Amino acid sequence: MKIYYLLLIAAMLLSAQNNLQAQTLAVEERSVKNEESIELSSWTARLDQNAEYCMNTYGDFIKELFKTKVDSRGKTMLVAEKTLMPEISNLRLDQRTIFTPESGGTAVSFTFSPGYDIHFNKEKYASEFTKAEVFVKNFVRYHYQKYYNEQIESLKNKISSRQNDIETNSKRMDKNNKTILSNKSEGETDKTKSKNEKILRENDTYTAETATKRRELLDLESQLAKANENLRKVLDYK
Numbered sequence: 001m002k003i004y005y006l007l008l009i010a011a012m013l014l015s016a017q018n019n020l021q022a023q024t025l026a027v028e029e030r031s032v033k034n035e036e037s038i039e040l041s042s043w044t045a046r047l048d049q050n051a052e053y054c055m056n057t058y059g060d061f062i063k064e065l066f067k068t069k070v071d072s073r074g075k076t077m078l079v080a081e082k083t084l085m086p087e088i089s090n091l092r093l094d095q096r097t098i099f100t101p102e103s104g105g106t107a108v109s110f111t112f113s114p115g116y117d118i119h120f121n122k123e124k125y126a127s128e129f130t131k132a133e134v135f136v137k138n139f140v141r142y143h144y145q146k147y148y149n150e151q152i153e154s155l156k157n158k159i160s161s162r163q164n165d166i167e168t169n170s171k172r173m174d175k176n177n178k179t180i181l182s183n184k185s186e187g188e189t190d191k192t193k194s195k196n197e198k199i200l201r202e203n204d205t206y207t208a209e210t211a212t213k214r215r216e217l218l219d220l221e222s223q224l225a226k227a228n229e230n231l232r233k234v235l236d237y238k
Helices: 002-023 051-066 126-185 190-236
Strands: 027-033 041-046 079-084 090-103 105-113
Touching: 027 090, 027 105, 027 126, 041 090, 041 126, 051 079, 051 090, 051 105, 051 126, 079 190, 105 126
Parallel strands: none
Antiparallel strands: 027 041, 041 105, 079 090, 090 105
């Protein structure tokens, strides 16, 4: 049972570490279909998180930039309607974002439409469409910055918890050792000998727990360093 528990902990930590190592910093042009199955040109970011998480960060991104909420169009599309995006165009836009689950993540496709049947692409509104790529890259940075800051905060809390556990075990063992010495100083009897043996078994348990916590702590510190490294790469992404 104890071996199973240790293997489970190791698997969970390895999974968390793999998640921290994964990040895709790229935006590409793709054709996607809107809610009326009309093909539009998009700038698509391939992100490593699930669609729900990506939809949440997109909603936060739009709200922070333009003080507006996004609307749902089905389960896989969010729209910022009639929104003025001065860094792209002086026209109000319907900015659609389509979230497509892919292996290991989500394709997040941004389209930009100043009218019902008018859409930015390389042939029409080429300048605006080029500026829109920068807008999507800004979202990619925002998304991963939010993701890694959350991971870093979570890892710091876990590290603090392991450190507290190690410190608590150390204090318990110090207290137990003082009790053992006190029992011996008063002249060891069968009763005090039995008590000391029980205390020593407790110390063995604390020692084993502390060794496990120290291994977990090293792994968490490694994950934290990796998360900080990935965050730096995100902030440098252009």
